[in-house]
Amino acid sequence: MKTFKIIKATALSLVLWFANGIAFAQSYEYDKQTTIEGILISSTAEPEITYDEKPHQFPSLKLLKPISVLCATATKETDSCQPEIGVTLLHLVLKEKQMKQFKKLKGKTVKLSGNLFHSDNGHHFTSVLLDVESINP
Numbered sequence: 001m002k003t004f005k006i007i008k009a010t011a012l013s014l015v016l017w018f019a020n021g022i023a024f025a026q027s028y029e030y031d032k033q034t035t036i037e038g039i040l041i042s043s044t045a046e047p048e049i050t051y052d053e054k055p056h057q058f059p060s061l062k063l064l065k066p067i068s069v070l071c072a073t074a075t076k077e078t079d080s081c082q083p084e085i086g087v088t089l090l091h092l093v094l095k096e097k098q099m100k101q102f103k104k105l106k107g108k109t110v111k112l113s114g115n116l117f118h119s120d121n122g123h124h125f126t127s128v129l130l131d132v133e134s135i136n137p
Helices: 002-023 096-105
Strands: 026-029 033-045 056-070 084-093 109-118 128-136
Touching (some): 026 033, 033 084, 033 128, 056 109, 096 128
Parallel strands (some): 026 056, 084 128
Antiparallel strands (some): 033 056, 056 084, 109 128
């Protein structure tokens, strides 16, 4: 009986610990100017999710904490909006100048400004992407 109580208490603690990270995650909305902090890294998309079934490297932001990305109030009634909870990695959409900054700052913590949007094709390697406007070290 004592062992069961310990297991039950441990399970409850784990559930609360996990829920705390997601339930209290910072919330953002699609298609709104956003500033977000994280570490610039190169990620590799697994062949199963790519358009040509080959691994692909892509620029990404590893978030310091999980986030939730919600539908804007005006679009909540449409079927096309897909909220995401517990997002920890963003595929970055970069212009040529920003790609040079990305390469220079890779591995460092930065603040990025831009608009979040949901993936919609095989060239998007995370569920949420950030169309980057600026990169600030």
